[in-house]
Amino acid sequence: MRFLKKGDAVGLISCSDGWNSSDKPSLDYIVRVLSSLGLNVRIAETIFQLKNTPFSGSPIQRATELMKLFRDPEIRMIFDVSGGDSANQILPYLDYAAIQQSQAVFCGISDLTVVTNSLYSQCGHRSIHYRIKNLTGDCAAEQLNWFKAAFMKDGSIPAIDYHWLRGSQMSGVLIGGNLRCALKLAATRYFPDPTDKIILLESLGGGAARTATLLAQLDQADVFSKCSGILLGTFTTMEQSGAQPSVRKQILGITAPYQLPVAETSQIGHGEDAYGIEIGAMLHFSASANLQ
Incomplete structure (x- = not known):
């Protein structure tokens, strides 16, 4: 396309x-x-x-x-x-x-x-x-x-690089984006049904405590219990400051009861070197190849 x-x-x-x-x-x-x-x-x-x-x-x-x-x-x-x-x-x-x-x-x-x-x-x-x-x-x-x-070329949006924090494959329509802003839609008719979806999460600001409370809200909204996996982008402020516990530890901890696949990429987020990814598209991630 x-x-x-x-x-x-x-x-x-x-x-x-x-x-x-x-x-x-x-x-x-x-x-x-x-x-x-x-x-x-x-x-x-x-x-x-x-x-x-x-x-x-x-x-x-x-x-x-x-x-x-x-x-x-x-x-x-x-x-x-x-x-x-x-x-x-x-x-x-x-x-x-x-x-x-x-x-x-x-x-x-x-x-x-x-x-x-x-x-x-x-x-x-x-x-x-x-x-x-x-x-x-x-x-x-x-x-x-x-x-x-x-x-501007025939084909699809170039695949991103990623690595696995848990699991080795996941498939689903991608929803989410900025963690704080996505949660503005919670309890409204605009919040997408997370069932069998891959949830993209990234952030510009906020430290460990803010990230923890927002992830807890997602969990309490049954997002993690319903989705098929997590794609973790960059969390700029946390990564630059070395805030602990890191977002990786927090994500793995809060999703442990569901054993969700979690993939991480440095190519999606607020950095000036960040690329793009399609919201609402069916994507496939596997350990054998970085394919969407």
Whole structure:
């Protein structure tokens, strides 16, 4: 499958907290990079923070701008540049029936985990756990090569490297993403059914105690007792600080009663070298080969 080809249109939007006006050079750079690939870039009206607010628009305004992109028949991918706290405000205002019919693929990480998982739970629409801003970081050249290989060539998104912490194989539709943000959907209609799913977990901030309490919430919500396995991405702050107990120890401990397969990858998360992975896709992981 090829997501993009020259001449296709892509959209940029902020569904979570808006960008500060000082971030405009980063936006301009992303536009230049995408344009250099022969893509037509369309920028939503909800990108930058409105005066005296952290938001790029009201929840309805942000949802309306997102739906404009989904309804545009020329747009093939939608890249959300934002992050923060407020993306779940838009969920009640999205037209999931229209999204189900759209060819556009939504991409975002961090707080956009609430959007990617809601698109899957409400209408089975696949998304990409991917951060377009990585095209502007220290690993920009490598990221551009990955972008072209993943989105502009025939085939599938390149397989990630991983190793096993427990078990040797697992299969299932991938859900989850950022640990803290995924749990915003708990006890709502937007939380995907975890039964027989692979749960992706990664995080930017938070120490050992915060991670422990969030994992406990997942366990108490019967996620670990129902899912088919865990894909553990990077936990940036914990890994940089050497916080103990490590997320690996915590995951293995809390899932021990279920003997869940647990695979770990350094290629999914908040790092500027991180790649993307498809939410809502059936994936297969095995010890014999790093195949999705």
